[in-house]
Amino acid sequence: MITLLDYGAGNVRSVINAIERLGETIKIVKSGEDILAAEKLVFPGVGAFGSMMEILDQKGFVLPLKQYLLENRPFLGICLGLHALFDGSEEAPEQKGLGIIPGMVKRFNTNLSVPHIGWNGISCHQSSVLWQQFEGTEKFYFVHSYHAVPETTESILCTTDYDYSFTSGIQKGNIIAVQFHPEKSGRAGLRMLNNFLKSDSQSQMPTHTIHKTCLAKRIIACLDVRANDQGDLVVTKGDQYDVREKGSVRNLGKPVELARRYYESGADEITFLNITGFRDFPLEDMPMLSVLKQTSLNVFVPLTIGGGIRDYTDANGKFYSALDVASSYFRSGADKVSIGSDAVVIVEDYLKTGQKTGTTAIETIARVYGNQAVVISIDPRRVYVENPDFVSHHVIQTQFPGPNGEQYCWYQCTIKGGREGRNVDAVTLARICEMMGAGEILLNCIDKDGTNSGFDIELINAVKQAVSIPVIASSGAGCEAHFLEVFTKTQAESALAAGIFHRNEVPIENVKSFLKTQVEIRKDFN
Numbered sequence: 145m146i147t148l149l150d151y152g153a154g155n156v157r158s159v160i161n162a163i164e165r166l167g168e169t170i171k172i173v174k175s176g177e178d179i180l181a182a183e184k185l186v187f188p189g190v191g192a193f194g195s196m197m198e199i200l201d202q203k204g205f206v207l208p209l210k211q212y213l214l215e216n217r218p219f220l221g222i223c224l225g226l227h228a229l230f231d232g233s234e235e236a237p238e239q240k241g242l243g244i245i246p247g248m249v250k251r252f253n254t255n256l257s258v259p260h261i262g263w264n265g266i267s268c269h270q271s272s273v274l275w276q277q278f279e280g281t282e283k284f285y286f287v288h289s290y291h292a293v294p295e296t297t298e299s300i301l302c303t304t305d306y307d308y309s310f311t312s313g314i315q316k317g318n319i320i321a322v323q324f325h326p327e328k329s330g331r332a333g334l335r336m337l338n339n340f341l342k343s344d345s346q347s348q349m350p351t352h353t354i355h356k357t358c359l360a361k362r363i364i365a366c367l368d369v370r371a372n373d374q375g376d377l378v379v380t381k382g383d384q385y386d387v388r389e390k391g392s393v394r395n396l397g398k399p400v401e402l403a404r405r406y407y408e409s410g411a412d413e414i415t416f417l418n419i420t421g422f423r424d425f426p427l428e429d430m431p432m433l434s435v436l437k438q439t440s441l442n443v444f445v446p447l448t449i450g451g452g453i454r455d456y457t458d459a460n461g462k463f464y465s466a467l468d469v470a471s472s473y474f475r476s477g478a479d480k481v482s483i484g485s486d487a488v489v490i491v492e493d494y495l496k497t498g499q500k501t502g503t504t505a506i507e508t509i510a511r512v513y514g515n516q517a518v519v520i521s522i523d524p525r526r527v528y529v530e531n532p533d534f535v536s537h538h539v540i541q542t543q544f545p546g547p548n549g550e551q552y553c554w555y556q557c558t559i560k561g562g563r564e565g566r567n568v569d570a571v572t573l574a575r576i577c578e579m580m581g582a583g584e585i586l587l588n589c590i591d592k593d594g595t596n597s598g599f600d601i602e603l604i605n606a607v608k609q610a611v612s613i614p615v616i617a618s619s620g621a622g623c624e625a626h627f628l629e630v631f632t633k634t635q636a637e638s639a640l641a642a643g644i645f646h647r648n649e650v651p652i653e654n655v656k657s658f659l660k661t662q663v664e665i666r667k668d669f670n
């Protein structure tokens with residue numbers, strides 16, 4: 145029996161699913177006594193350091209947890225579960241950590257995108273039960289803006305490079321904690337968890353030692369989901385956002401089955417977009433929650449969900465905040481939520497007043513679940529202009545002139561799945577959303593969507609240069625070479641595609657084998 149410390153923030157469902165998949169039963173901590181009675185304790189910290197320590201304190205878990213750790217009993221901390229072991233964190237300087245490992249948690253000090261999101265490797269410094277049957281070349285899924293800085297090196301289990309080398313795992317006696325998410329790291333992650341859970345695991349070093357690790361570019365499969373005219377929830381796909389063919393909604397398969405297929409073929413992440421979320425309230429649209437729950441039983445890579453994340457008042461006058469909606473998604477297995485239409489409205493309001501309110505969906509969700517959990521999905525469309533001085537938007541000079549030979553364009557944000565254009569450009573939107581606390585940009589392009597003509601490199605460069613958070617390039621992938629193009633001509637951290645995967649025109653395996661000698665990617669997904 146494994147005891148799981150769930151303090152109520154974020155997605156612990158995937159940790160539960162992963163442990164259960166490995167044949168163990170789980171007891172969730174309800175009281176301090178449960179901690180002290182544990183045989184093996186797993187602490188998957190999610191969210192923000194300040195709120196985590198506050199909740200642990202309120203629930204009376206701090207003292208029993210310290211006692212458990214000081215008695216050197218089997219412990220596996222994940223992500224914030226590692227940070228908690230230190231004296232404190234720059235993320236919430238007023239909150240004390242558990243003080244088991246001397247040192248502090250600090251924000252990444254780099255010009256690279258922060259959060260550090262994606263699959264990166266580890267250099268091992270100590271032998272451990274975790275490394276049984278490991279080559280040492282495996283990659284694991286990271287998502288964090290802060291990393292531990294131990295005062296001395298003896299507890300460092302492994303390090304990872306992201307601009308510089310940082311501590312990605314610690315081990316002190318039976319206390320082990322890792323910065324990455326084994327429960328989201330595919331088969332390698334499950335193997336690592338299993339090594340911790342089994343009682344007969346042998347401490348060893350992996351076969352190879354990597355001296356410098358490298359963050360992989362991510363390949364993301366996107367599933368646009370909606371009910372068709374018969375009321376079945378289907379994966380659909382539009383051409384420039386028009387999902388109907390001869391009047392009917394295109395049906396490209398079942399969401400849970402397709403997600404599983406993509407996981408097995410090496411997708412580094414899976415995104416579900418509830419494309420009618422702007423008109424249907426997601427908490428009434430329970431099938432989406434159940435799609436997530438079922439998917440997370442079998443898919444051990446990160447899941448993002450978008451569509452309808454905003455404040456909502458139902459027919460009975462009951463108010464649900466965007467945070468309530470997001471919380472339901474996180475509890476159902478999502479790791480990140482993506483905000484589309486509401487982000488445009490938030491930015492329009494901000495541009496009117498120049499003031500942050502602290503109450504927007506972006507700010508409230510980021511405060512509780514961390515910036516890395518908030519993705520902004522932008523649905524822009526090109527607007528050509530003759531002269532950049534004619535508009536007040538971020539204008540670029542384009543190599544693809546407009547219908548009347550225009551040399552300039554800007555990218556107009558839309559809401560409601562492209563149905564309504566607004567007076568905000570994509571570059572400004574991305575910049576303001578980052579300032580409000582968003583952790584990643586999902587950059588679609590209506591002109592390119594479903595065209596198989598390649599990503600909009602000019603758009604991606606314009607947005608990427610304006611923000612320091614990761615950008616997911618989306619829309620237009622038609623062949624393997626388009627992925628190489630986007631990774632070599634832009635700084636995008638990941639590339640997303642839909643149509644070519646759904647129609648099996650270019651399977652994910654082909655994209656990966658095409659890229660593997662030219663771009664750093666995650667290869668060992670089987």
Ligand code: 1PR
Pocket residue numbers: 366367368381382384385386387417418419420421422450451452453482483484485486521522523559560561562588589592593594595596618619620621640641642643644
């Ligand atoms: O506005 O917060 O409710 O969120 C709604 C979400 O649904 C947004 O993220 C929006 O992008 C998405 N959405 C709304 N309508 C559509 C539609 O297609 N009619 N889909 C839609 C957006 C775009 C991509 C697509 C890529 C890759 N889909 O994510 O998967 O363009 O496609 P490709 O590889 O086939 O070219 P809210």
